[in-house]
Amino acid sequence: MTQGAQAAAEDGLVEVTSEEELRALMGEPNAHARNKSRTSLHPLDREWLAHSPFCLVATSAADGSCDVSPKGDPPGFAKVLDDRTLALPERPGNKRMDGLRNVLSNPHVGLIFFLPGRDETLRINGRARIVREAPFLDDMTVRRNRPRLALVVGIEEIFHHCSKAFLRSRVWEPETWQPDALPSRARLAKALDRPDDSLEFLEEYYGARYAEKIYSEG
Helix, strand or coil, X not given: CCHHHHHHHHHCCCCCCCHHHHHHHHCCCCHHHHCCCECCCCHHHHHHHHHCCEEXXXXXXXXXXXXXXXXXXXXXXXXXEECCEEEEEECCCCCCCHXXXXXXXXXEEEEEEECCCCCCEEEXXXXXXXXXXXXXXXXXXXXXXXXXXXXXXXXXXXXXXXXHHHHHHCCCCHHHCCCCCCCCHHHHHHHHCCCCCCHHHHHHHCCHHHXXXXXXXX
C-alpha cells in the first residue's frame, strides 16, 4: 500500500483516482446525454438567454485557482452577438475582479444561466476575452450605468441541463426557504470581513437603500 493510500485508509476515505474507476462506479451516459452538446446557439437558446436575469461564471487561473462569480441584471443582460458569441456586462462591484483576473491568464470559462422558477439550466462553455470598448456597450446601459468592461465569450459547447438538482433541493419552493435561519448580511459582515465597522453602520449600509446603489461606483 502506498503512503497516500495508507493515509486515506486511516482517514476512512477511499479515493477515486482514475476515469476507469469512476466509470465503473457511476456508469456510462445514455446516448441523449452524451450527444446533446452543441457548438452554436439554437433559437430556443436565444429565447432562454433573452429571459434569463442571472448566471454563474466559472473561471480558473493558469495556476489552477478557481472562482465562480454570480452575474445578474434585467432579463436578457447576456447579449447575443451571433450564433457562437455572447457578451456579459461587468457591473460595479467590490473590485476584487477574481474572475476577470483569471481570464487574463486562462480564457476558458463555464456559464450556467438560470430562469427563476424553472428547474433546468442552460450551460455554455467557451473562451472569453475582456473588452473595454465595443459598439454594444451602449446597449448594456442600465440606470445610466454603461459598463466599462464586458466579457465576450466564444461558445465552444452549449446544452440544457436537467432538473434533478433543483428537484432534490426544492430551491424554487417558497415553503422550503429559511432566509432568517442565519444572521443578517450586516451581522455576517461584522463577524467575518468588516470587524472595524459598527453594526449600526453595517445595518444601514446593507439596509433598504442598498438596492439603490448597485449601479453606482464605489
